[in-house]
Amino acid sequence: xxxxxxxxxxxxxxxxxxxxxxPASLRLVSYNIKHGLGMDGELDLERVGxxxxxxxxxxxxxxxxxxxxxxxxxxxxAAVLGARLGMTAHFAPFMDFQGxxxxxxxxxxxxxxxxxxxxxxxxxxxxxxxxxxxxxxDGTTLRVANAHLDWLADDERRVAQARAxxxxxxxxAGDGLGAPSATILGxxxxxxxxxPTLALLQGWTAFRRVGPAAPTFPADSPxxxxxxxxxxxxxxxPGAQVRVLDEPLISDHRPVQLDLAPEP
Numbered sequence: 001x002x003x004x005x006x007x008x009x010x011x012x013x014x015x016x017x018x019x020x021x022x023p024a025s026l027r028l029v030s031y032n033i034k035h036g037l038g039m040d041g042e043l044d045l046e047r048v049g050x051x052x053x054x055x056x057x058x059x060x061x062x063x064x065x066x067x068x069x070x071x072x073x074x075x076x077x078a079a080v081l082g083a084r085l086g087m088t089a090h091f092a093p094f095m096d097f098q099g100x101x102x103x104x105x106x107x108x109x110x111x112x113x114x115x116x117x118x119x120x121x122x123x124x125x126x127x128x129x130x131x132x133x134x135x136x137x138d139g140t141t142l143r144v145a146n147a148h149l150d151w152l153a154d155d156e157r158r159v160a161q162a163r164a165x166x167x168x169x170x171x172x173a174g175d176g177l178g179a180p181s182a183t184i185l186g187x188x189x190x191x192x193x194x195x196p197t198l199a200l201l202q203g204w205t206a207f208r209r210v211g212p213a214a215p216t217f218p219a220d221s222p223x224x225x226x227x228x229x230x231x232x233x234x235x236x237x238p239g240a241q242v243r244v245l246d247e248p249l250i251s252d253h254r255p256v257q258l259d260l261a262p263e264p
Contacts, residue, residue, distance in 0.1 A: 026110075026137070026260040028144065029055050029245075030186040030227055032063040032253035035072045035102075039220050039249050045077055047250050049084035055245065055257060059135070060087070060107040061146040063188045063253075067091055068100030078105035090115040092131035092146070103129060104187070106146050111136040118168045120161040123150035130165055134181070145169060147187040155196055162189075162197050170206045170232070182237070183207075185230040188253060192225055201230055208234040211242025216254045219247065229258045 029052065036045040052060055062081070066072040082089030085107060093103040106115070113134045120128040130147040147165055150157040169183055185207060191197035193209060201207050207230040215222035222244075229242050237260050245255040 026059070026142075027055070027057045028059045028061065028184060028186060028229070028258040028260075029057040029255050030061040030063075030146070030188070030229065030258075031255040032148070032188040032227065032251060033077075034064050034251045034253070035066045035069070035077065037251070039218075039252060043072065044250070045072070045075065045080060049081050051247060051250060051255075052081065053085055055255070057085075057257070058109045059144055060085070061144070061186045062105045062107065063146070063148040064102075065091065065105045066097070066100060066102055067093065069098040069102060070100070071098055074100065076100075078107065081105075082107045085109075088112055090131060090133055092117040092129045094127045094129055102126075104131060104146050104148050106131050106133050106144060108133060108135060108144075113141065118165065120147075120149075120164050121157060123157055123161070124152045128161055130168070130187075132169070132183075141181050143169075143181055143183040145183060145185045145187075147185065147189060149188070149190045149197065151190045155191065158189075158191060158197050159200060162200050166201060166206065183232045184258065185232070186228065186256070186258065188227050190226050193228070198228070206234070207232045210237075210240045210258065212244045212256055213242075214244040216244055216256060217252065219249070219252050219254050221248075222254055227253055227256045229256060 033048050036048050037043050065077050067076050068074050078089040078091045087107040087109050089107050091105045093101040113136050115133045118130040132145045135142045149161045209230045215225050216227040239261055241259045243257055
């Protein structure tokens with residue numbers, strides 16, 4: 001598996017040239033799993049693992065993950081799901097919680113060269129962090145970032161978190177701004193596509209939102225799109241496809257799938 005990465009550092013709002021498409025596929029899935037608690041009130045991490053395996057994902061971005069918290073049976077959920085999928089597990093804690101910790105995680109089948117936890121401004125009721133892993137894809141690198149932003153209707157804290165995330169991921173380069181290597185940002189951003197949060201993430205001509213178009217929450221009858229994938233630099237992976245997966249039961253969010261694939 002090999003991904004050719006393109007870095008485009010653009011100033012202002014000039015339209016970017018298209019970067020090269022990856023010659024082999026890579027599938028990422030972002031899923032807020034609500035610590036395994038389904039819409040039916042059942043706590044069942046095994047069915048989360050079964051479902052994730054069925055997606056054929058190479059990389060999984062998980063939000064609302066427990067590490068040895070009592071409400072989820074003292075299980076290290078990221079480690080259990082990683083072992084189930086044959087992937088390495090990388091956990092980013094938000095806070096201590098019920099005898100363990102609570103946060104988010106990235107599971108990866110490709111080799112992980114580096115994993116970093118990024119502290120974000122605190123949310124209204126809990127701290128927040130993001131995670132970035134650098135993947136080795138047959139000698140090229142791809143950064144994957146996972147974020148779960150504040151959820152309240154007042155977006156002040158959410159926008160501050162998005163700004164801090166950008167500052168961690170994006171650097172100045174010549175006369176513009178860009179990522180030091182191609183970067184996929186995904187997760188539960190708790191805001192809709194035309195919100196100030198998403199506008200900020202795209203406003204530096206650093207990231208472009210690639211989807212999805214369909215709503216992702218609540219899972220049983222979704223009416224808003226708050227789970228997203230974005231790509232930097234803006235011209236990288238022009239053939240990327242994003243879709244919401246039809247899973248209405250095992251969490252309160254629907255999973256979102258991103259495919260990086262060659263152009264036809």
